[in-house]
Amino acid sequence: MVQNDKKKKKKREGSDAVITLDRVSKSYSSGSPALDNVSLTIKKGEFVFIVGDSGSGKSTLIKLLLRELTPTSGRVIVNGADVARLKRRQVPKFRRNLGIVFQDFRLLNDRNVYENVAFAQRVIQMPTKLMRKNVPNALAEVGLAGKYKAKTKQLSGGEQQRVALARALVNEPPILLADEPTGNLDPKNSWEIMKLLERINEERGTTILVVTHNREIVNEMKKRVITMKKGVVISDEEKGGYIDED
Numbered sequence: 001m002v003q004n005d006k007k008k009k010k011k012r013e014g015s016d017a018v019i020t021l022d023r024v025s026k027s028y029s030s031g032s033p034a035l036d037n038v039s040l041t042i043k044k045g046e047f048v049f050i051v052g053d054s055g056s057g058k059s060t061l062i063k064l065l066l067r068e069l070t071p072t073s074g075r076v077i078v079n080g081a082d083v084a085r086l087k088r089r090q091v092p093k094f095r096r097n098l099g100i101v102f103q104d105f106r107l108l109n110d111r112n113v114y115e116n117v118a119f120a121q122r123v124i125q126m127p128t129k130l131m132r133k134n135v136p137n138a139l140a141e142v143g144l145a146g147k148y149k150a151k152t153k154q155l156s157g158g159e160q161q162r163v164a165l166a167r168a169l170v171n172e173p174p175i176l177l178a179d180e181p182t183g184n185l186d187p188k189n190s191w192e193i194m195k196l197l198e199r200i201n202e203e204r205g206t207t208i209l210v211v212t213h214n215r216e217i218v219n220e221m222k223k224r225v226i227t228m229k230k231g232v233v234i235s236d237e238e239k240g241g242y243i244d245e246d
């Protein structure tokens, strides 16, 4: 595609859209679709909660954004890329757009804190000199500058999640996906992680999507809340809250 067409296309989609789902459906081999004709737009710099009962399609949505899955129909656009059209060899570079943290941290438990964060920089072949600046900066940002030598299994759950967050952010992705980031944490640590995410969103302008079942946090933070049910978006509210179905 020539540069001019690209620009026009971007304008049509809303130049500040960083994620667009355009009539996206995803069916697995059996049963009703996991996502059913979902359209939504997330703008650069937004902080969005994605909530919904188990089986409502949240993980499917995240997997489509990461190009772990491709849609059965419709388009998924992430940072200007039509995700399904990426060639296999383009996928690793595409994924640098997305930092990700998981409920179970997924750290390298035989390595220390520094090495866990440095790993992300090594993958993108960051020159050592820059890595030695970037890793301590990322650790300082999550309040773990002093723990860089600790083995991750010596850390509390909250600290482990902060290491995971530093690792997700060290390459400065425009988008951060957090899949149940507080699912294994107590309320105090959960709030610390959420406040960190909020600060990163405000200070760096990183677009943040948080999939969560944490009703208290969603209700207190007054962010945009997208609620899913059986594969469709049933509500999308600015400064929303957790919708009680029961």
Ligand SMILES: Nc1ncnc2c1ncn2[C@@H]1O[C@H](COP(=O)(O)OP(=O)(O)OP(=O)(O)O)[C@@H](O)[C@H]1O
Binding pocket: 028, 029, 030, 033, 034, 052, 053, 054, 055, 056, 057, 058, 059, 060, 061
């Ligand atoms: N690999 C798969 N093969 C077949 N069906 C699947 C697969 N993954 C998910 N599903 C189905 O798709 C639907 C949506 O699942 P999904 O995992 O996206 O929901 P979720 O909202 O993330 O749930 P949870 O909150 O439990 O993580 C469910 O009905 C689920 O059973």
